[in-house]
Structures are given as structure tokens and as C-alpha cells.
Amino acid sequence: MAKEISLATVKKHNKADDLWIVIENKVYDVTKFRLEHPGGEDSLVDVAGRDGTKEFIDVGHSLEAREIMKKFYIGDLAAADIKKNSPIRKP
Numbered sequence: 001m002a003k004e005i006s007l008a009t010v011k012k013h014n015k016a017d018d019l020w021i022v023i024e025n026k027v028y029d030v031t032k033f034r035l036e037h038p039g040g041e042d043s044l045v046d047v048a049g050r051d052g053t054k055e056f057i058d059v060g061h062s063l064e065a066r067e068i069m070k071k072f073y074i075g076d077l078a079a080a081d082i083k084k085n086s087p088i089r090k091p
């Protein structure tokens, strides 16, 4: 089973050199990816340590972007944090 990570833990990783983001209830560590991100480092830093699902979907990321994401997946958002912090349901 995937590791469960609380939103409180994600919040601690909220800066450029320590950058975790929640997308669709999965947690990604994009610290290393931020400088390679075609959308720039700043867009990732803006949602560092929180749920960036809405922002991610609003951009209309490609399937290729979703493939790249998998490399940075580190765990699932803790069940207790899902309901109240999930702005968007999985498609």
C-alpha cells in the first residue's frame, strides 16, 4: 500500500528547495523537477506545500506531463485530509 502523508506534513515542504505538492490526492516531491518544469519554477512554488489540483487542471496539462509526474510521486494524501481538502474529484 502506498504511504499516507498528512496535509500537515505536506505543508512543511513549502519552499523552492523543499517542494511538495498535492495533485488529485497524491503527493509529489517536485524539488528536483522545478527547474525543468516547462511552466517555470514559480508556478510550482506558488502551490508548494498545498493542494495544487485546481491549478494543475486549469493549465490543461498533457498526458506527457502526467507521465512525468509519476516519477515524483511519493505517497497518497492521508484519508483524514481527503474530504475537506479535495477541491476536485478524480475524473
Ligand code: HEM
Pocket (backbone or CB within 6 Å): 021, 028, 030, 037, 038, 039, 040, 043, 044, 046, 047, 052, 055, 056, 059, 060, 061, 062, 063, 064, 065, 066, 068, 069, 072
Ligand atoms: C508534478 C507536477 C507537474 C508536472 C510533471 C508538470 C509538467 C508540465 C509539462 C510537461 C508542461 C508542458 C506542457 C504540457 O506537456 O502539458 C507544463 C506546463 C505548465 N505547467 Fe506544469 N507540471 C506540474 C505541475 C504544475 C502545477 C502544480 C502548475 C500550477 C500551479 C503548473 C503550471 C504549468 C504552466 C503554467 C505551464 C505552461 C503552460 C504553457 O506555457 O502553455 N504545473 N507542466
